[in-house]
Amino acid sequence: MHSALVIGTGLMGTSVALALRARGVSVHLRDVDSTAVRTAAALGAGDPHDPAEAVDLAVVAVPPPLVGRVLAEAQAAGTARHYTDVASVKAEPRHDALALGCDTSCYIGGHPMAGASRSGPLTARADLFEGRTWALTPTADTDTETLNMALRLVALCGAVPVVMEASAHDRAVALVSHAPHVVASLVAMRLENAGERSVSLAGPGLRDLTRVAEADPRLWIGILSANALAVADLLEELGADLDQMIEGLRSIATTDEAKRRAGAETVERMLRKGQRGRGRISGKHGNQPEHFEVVTVTIGDQPGELARLFNDVDKAGVNIEDLRIEHATGRPTGLVHLSVAAGLAAQLSEALQPLGWRRH
Template structure:
């Protein structure tokens, strides 16, 4: 890779630019926010001058609902050979790009799974994406050259490519990133969460809560998956409530008061007998997570030679099949 165009100089886009510059790639920067662009240029992330010839790849660091319009505009002007984005959800941009008749043979959806402490170019780091998984969501239409360009981009940033279906990506992100964020924000409204005791034993916070606007767009764009996991969580919460209610004190207004003190030995024995089934249900609930088997690492057991036809989409289909079998892209030579 000789050159790249970074459209949007947020934390991730500028970090990609810094990593590419360190690898000797000529980087051009573009951003509608002139102040943000000036900051990225001052950080040494690249040049604000337009490229004299189309770069090898364009990276779109824009909100999810802006990916398709930006992609369409860039493709119409021939801004680059291949295109990718770094939005936090993938199904919405993919569907809108198809609806907008974008050239899907030259586009690969992407999501570097990094955790920047702050937003904006000033939070960017050359090593932000190093050793981090980078989700790629090629489709059957994805061309070989586009996929190879984006795989090289990921490698130059020091990240690990993970090929995954867009819908599967969004489901995983909803469960592991978006739902915990939503619950944290909801629970932070409680006065107990702001009490000094709430910080006892917890590691120092890495940063303040991020601005709600980007998170709102991500949650809205992935509403189906988030709602599905909220429903599953709601079921689990009601199961936990049902398991705990028998132990609630009578003064609390719920439960049978199994945990209250008794006056005679006979009554104490009776309470223990009555508590036994409820305690078993509670233990069974807590044991669910502990009993889940840990993921089994994939071990290489041999070498398989595959002939790939020189036709658009062949390499993308190969990598999709490899990922479906649980084989790491790093094991493909």
């Protein structure tokens, strides 16, 4: 791939552009929001002007309801030799493309399983897709050359391709992304009118559970609208599970010993099923779950402290496999939980202590 046009310079589009630019691809940028284009260009994502001739690949990075129309317009103008998108649902954009008479032989749907709670070009990163799964959903007549071009895009972005059928993709993301987002938002809703003292007790568990609720609701109404039935079906199943859990908890609260035991068995059984389900989620960057040890250190709120910690960890010769930051409510300190390979926690702790880091 020598040239590309990215249509839509939000988080996903700008991240694609940055990744391609980092690997020597000539990238052009287009967006109805001129400010977003200028911002993406200033970040080094590409040329804010349309290409003078057809590019190798056009990447449509707009909300799902707009993909069909934008694709049709780009094809009518002869913008590229091949086309793909990065929308989080696949069946509806494909249906729209067919209805608008798009040439689906040179088009393949795509969805990188990566993102952030904040949108816009300023949140974009060239390494956003490193090691992440990237679903590709070819049509019945997608040309082999177009599939190969999409695979090249995925490779240049450092992602792992998975080819699947569009409707199967939509059912899968309803399970692993869309329904969980709704559940996180419903839990976060309970906090809106809660007392200040209650909210002050929030810990890392609640923060992790509700993190995705920070995302822009305007973006998510487009995503959920395009996959509404699959998400509704899953939430209905979840509702039945909630009813069962509620019944079990109410039984535990009774004075009838037999009901208490039965309720406890129900609750424990469901918690264990949840534990087993959680264990099926892949570990870092799509690999199988690994056992890591965690070193937790206290960090101040001064600028540059996190960078200093990373530098000191690097000096210790230990690789950070994952990390989580827990901010202390109402205090100028926080906790950084560093996940390292098994057997390295003691080595890292000993290296950090003389440098002034306090292990929690």
